[in-house]
Amino acid sequence: MSQLADLRAAVKLPLYMDNHATTRCDPRVLAAMLPYFSEDYGNAASRTHVFGRTTEAAVDKARAQVAAAIGASADREIVFTSGATESDNLAIKGVAHMYRDKGDHLITVATEHKAVLDAHHALEREGFRTTFLQVGSDGLINLEELRAAITDQTILVSVMAVNNEIGVVQPLAEIGKLCKERGVLFFCDAAQAVGKIPVDVEAWQVDLLAFTAHKMYGPKGVGALWVRRKAPRVRLEPLFHGGGHERGLRSGTLAVPLIVAFGEAAEIAVREQPQEAVRLLALRERLLKGLQGNLEHLYVNGSLDHRSPGSLNVSFAYVEGESLLMGISDIAVSSGSACTSASLEPSYVLKALGVGDELAHTSIRFGLGRFTTEAEVDYAVARVTEVVNRLREMSPLWEMVQEGIDLSTVNWTGH
Numbered sequence: 001m002s003q004l005a006d007l008r009a010a011v012k013l014p015l016y017m018d019n020h021a022t023t024r025c026d027p028r029v030l031a032a033m034l035p036y037f038s039e040d041y042g043n044a045a046s047r048t049h050v051f052g053r054t055t056e057a058a059v060d061k062a063r064a065q066v067a068a069a070i071g072a073s074a075d076r077e078i079v080f081t082s083g084a085t086e087s088d089n090l091a092i093k094g095v096a097h098m099y100r101d102k103g104d105h106l107i108t109v110a111t112e113h114k115a116v117l118d119a120h121h122a123l124e125r126e127g128f129r130t131t132f133l134q135v136g137s138d139g140l141i142n143l144e145e146l147r148a149a150i151t152d153q154t155i156l157v158s159v160m161a162v163n164n165e166i167g168v169v170q171p172l173a174e175i176g177k178l179c180k181e182r183g184v185l186f187f188c189d190a191a192q193a194v195g196k197i198p199v200d201v202e203a204w205q206v207d208l209l210a211f212t213a214h215k216m217y218g219p220k221g222v223g224a225l226w227v228r229r230k231a232p233r234v235r236l237e238p239l240f241h242g243g244g245h246e247r248g249l250r251s252g253t254l255a256v257p258l259i260v261a262f263g264e265a266a267e268i269a270v271r272e273q274p275q276e277a278v279r280l281l282a283l284r285e286r287l288l289k290g291l292q293g294n295l296e297h298l299y300v301n302g303s304l305d306h307r308s309p310g311s312l313n314v315s316f317a318y319v320e321g322e323s324l325l326m327g328i329s330d331i332a333v334s335s336g337s338a339c340t341s342a343s344l345e346p347s348y349v350l351k352a353l354g355v356g357d358e359l360a361h362t363s364i365r366f367g368l369g370r371f372t373t374e375a376e377v378d379y380a381v382a383r384v385t386e387v388v389n390r391l392r393e394m395s396p397l398w399e400m401v402q403e404g405i406d407l408s409t410v411n412w413t414g415h
């Protein structure tokens with residue numbers, strides 16, 4: 001207990017370990033953005049005066065920074081949007097509507113972000129068909145299943161880079177190669193990937209890629225869709241119609257301050273990615289080893305080998321999920337159940353991995369990030385240990401496990 005008090009004294013509470021949900025805007029990014037709220041307020045489409053030309057140049061610079069962050073050669077291939085949700089919708093619906101003469105079949109994965117899944121559901125209501133690939137207990141797709149799912153009616157395969165709940169990284173280069181061989185477009189939601197793992201549209205042979213500033217220490221409300229312009233030239237039907245901004249793909253006055261910030265955030269994130277990956281991996285290993293050293297019956301959800309460095313999702317057996325979250329309320333994390341809804345629905349991602357409801361309810365997603373310190377990790381280990389131990393002491397199930405009773409043999413009904 002006194003050890004916990006010492007650790008508590010070394011950190012500022014509450015701790016933020018929910019960097020998959022969003023990240024704090026980096027002070028360098030904020031500084032780059034501020035002038036575009038005050039003196040440099042021109043409309044980037046106003047070519048007739050210096051106000052517009054100044055912001056147009058700032059947008060051009062940001063476009064180049066953002067393109068470079070994903071290994072894209074031509075900056076004309078970036079379409080600025082309001083975030084990854086819009087980019088996901090523009091990619092999936094845009095391709096489906098443009099290529100509907102070629103086919104009506106799309107492929108994606110059961111563990112994708114809601115923006116991707118629901119875009120497919122909307123298209124299904126229009127008559128498109130989607131195959132939702134399942135994943136193994138490691139969270140990864142099976143390439144043979146993908147190969148078998150592609151038909152001559154398939155127009156798009158959508159697979160995310162890094163999963164937002166469990167952090168696993170899909171075999172992107174292999175997926176890209178397969179799609180290329182079969183002449184099918186490949187879209188990747190890389191919202192959780194840029195700045196976390198190397199992202200390269202050529203290495204992955206991807207045709208469209210979505211990402212967003214607020215997951216890489218930029219502001220909320222701005223993102224991008226990269227669209228391949230050569231070999232093949234990908235065409236899209238826009239979601240919005242209007243002034244023809246972004247080559248007609250996304251009408252609407254450009255959000256210059258946010259775009260400038262996105263450019264800066266992307267440049268910093270990719271420049272610092274190699275060192276940051278090493279630092280985050282060390283912190284994550286400290287977190288996992290600390291928890292494993294103190295507690296039994298803890299389960300890591302998803303592959304540890306194919307995983308974004310700052311990401312850890314673990315379930316704690318023999319505790320009650322809500323009590324666990326309440327017990328660690330001074331640490332901001334996410335859990336595997338959607339507590340916002342009246343019914344505690346376990347996460348569909350964990351379900352797809354085959355995690356049972358009980359363990360899904362006690363899962364915690366730790367999202368370590370740029371501002372996470374070793375002291376914070378040590379506090380989190382001590383705090384979670386204390387709460388899990390306390391809850392287990394109150395649990396009759398835990399008592400039976402301690403007495404060596406195999407719970408699977410217990411006749412609960414008493415008949």
Ligand SMILES: *Cc1c(COP(=O)(O)O)cnc(C)c1O
Binds near residue numbers: 086191221
């Ligand atoms: C956060 C996130 C999104 C949504 O991004 P917004 O910019 O918040 O719309 C989409 N996909 C993934 C994988 C994400 O993590």
